[in-house]
Amino acid sequence: MTRGKDERRSRAVPSSRWGRLYHLGRATGDLALGIGWNGLRELSSGEEGQGRIELSPAHARRITERLGRMRGAVMKMGQLMSMDGTDILAPEVAEIMGALRHEADPMPLSQLDSVLRRELGKGWLKRFREFDFTPIAAASIGQVHRAVAADGRELAMKIQFPGVRESIDSDLDNLGFVFRHGGIMPRGLRIENLLDEARQQLHREADYEAEADALEAYGRALGDDPEIVLPGVHRDLSTPRVLAMDYVHGTPIDQLADRGGEAAALRDHAASLLSRLALRELFEFRLVQTDPNFSNFLYDAGQGRVVLLDFGATHSVRPELVEIYRRLGRAARDRDRDSLEACARELGYLEPEASAEQVGSLLELLEMTSEPLRHPGAYDFGASDLFERVYHRGRTMFFSDRFAGTPASDTLFLHRKFMGIFMLCRRLQARVDLQGLIDPYLTAAPGAAAPGTTAPG
Structure with missing residues (x-):
């Protein structure tokens, strides 16, 4: 449940370490009070079959407001926690926590003016024909304002919160x-x-010049794809803390889930586009936009295309890592446990001294997670309970001795991306032929792109 523009309160961003620790401590305390001792014990026990996490709407609202006020790294973690817990949290609580995905409290106008004076100069307002001081979005690192440049360009101005980088x-x-x-x-x-x-x-996310570079590099890798739209960068109005981009039109993609049965075809199409794109990012581009926040994707129903908005979390992927994932996907699809175990060890999922029980538990989890890859035709995410099964099995392993490794650090954000696409498909209750999408990549020769595509140089 997000607040409307007229209801949002602007709040200064806390900047001192102790001030931010205070707010984090308060959020942690609210979580402990909201769940209670028994809930915390059950959450950390990893017992399978545990039902919803009982957290009152009042406590959820306080936690959300506390994290939203902090912005920065702590709010980013809160966004990840709230990605799509609709079957773990009670529905009203999941709705409140979901506010973190869309907006934080905007900064006061005095802070906004201070940032723009520093970045664009004292007369910054003269560079615009129009500037909407009410942000159209406010998230963990910055907020976005709609503007029209003096020469008529329609822009989305992404402005970083003061002190967040520091x-x-x-x-x-x-x-x-x-x-x-x-x-x-x-x-x-x-x-x-x-x-x-x-x-x-x-x-990296707090360096808007690096984000502009990543956006343009991604555009070159994507090429001419009529179903995927990227905003253009306007360098003359951009700095390390201000990013000027084309203003693009579309509906937040997860809102398609609220449009009922008549939007089923749109949901399937949008989910299939983003699933295909995620595979292209890994196997063709070797450049992955790894932030799974639903608000980073819009859907332009009139043109039947997806709009991508945020490239702060863009990672290049080592060619040898791409090949491990190709072998991992092939092994999971074919239920080849020996190859699956070998890939898991290469990725750091298993330590050399892992016990037979630890190995077996991990391989069972990987096979469970890859269920859509073995499903012929469209996999129905709306009818599947795969998310719940993976969640409970993973939590059991995570908080027990069956957890047997720390994944290689450069795989973490790939996992974040693929889990985000998985959860988006689930949120949209979409039907996606993942086996058909991934098979050409799994059968391609090492170092090659899928048939009909071109690997980047």
Whole structure:
């Protein structure tokens, strides 16, 4: 449940480390109070069959507001937690937590003016014919304003919250402290490796010049695809903390789920487009937009195309990693357990000393997760309980001795992307022929793109 523009309150972004730790502590306390002792014990026990997490709407609202006020790295983690927990959280709670996917509280006009003065100069407003001071979106790193440049260009201006870049390291240090001492991470997990990768990624996301470079590189890799639209970058109005792009039209893609049966074909089409694109990113482009936030995708129903909005979390992928995933997908599709285990070890899912029970548990989870790859024809995500089965099995492993490795850091954001597409297909209750989409890539020779495509140079 997101607030309308007229209901949103602007709040200054807390900037000191201790101030941000205070808000994080309050959010953690609200979570503990909302779930209760028994809930925390059950959550960390990993017992299969555990039902919904009971969290009252009042507590969920307080947690959401606290994370939304902080912005930055902590809110980004909250967005990931709230991606699509509609079958884990109670429906009214999932709706409130889902607000993190779409918007944070906007910054006050004084902070907005301060940022734009610093980035575009004291007379920044003269560079625009129109500038809407009410943001059309506010998320974890910045907020977006609609504007018309002095020469008539219709723009979306992405403006970074003050202090967010400087707070990334302290936010992650604070999160690391909570993870290590809060009893919410499994024994043996090397949390430092995960936090270091998150640190590098968030610093990239906070560099808007790097995002502009990634957007243009992605556009070159994509080429002329009439079903995928990217906004153009306007360098004359962009800086490391301000990104000027074309204003593009479309409906937030997850809203297609609310349009009933008459939109079934649109949902299938949108989900199939993004599934195909995710495979192209890995196997053809070797350049992956890894942020699965639903608000990063719009659907232009009139033109039957998907609009991509955010390229801050764009990763290049090592060619040798692409080949491991090609072999992994082939092994999962064919139920080749020996090859599946070999790939899992290469990716760091299994430590060399992993027990037979640990190996068996992981291979069962990988085979379960890859169920759509073995399904002939369209896989019906709306009728499937795969998400629930994977969630409960994964949580059991995560909080038990059956968790037997820390994945290689450069695989984490690939997992994030593919899980995000999985959850979007589920949210849309779409039917997608994943086997048909991936088979050409799995049968391609090492180092080659799928038939009919061209591998990047």
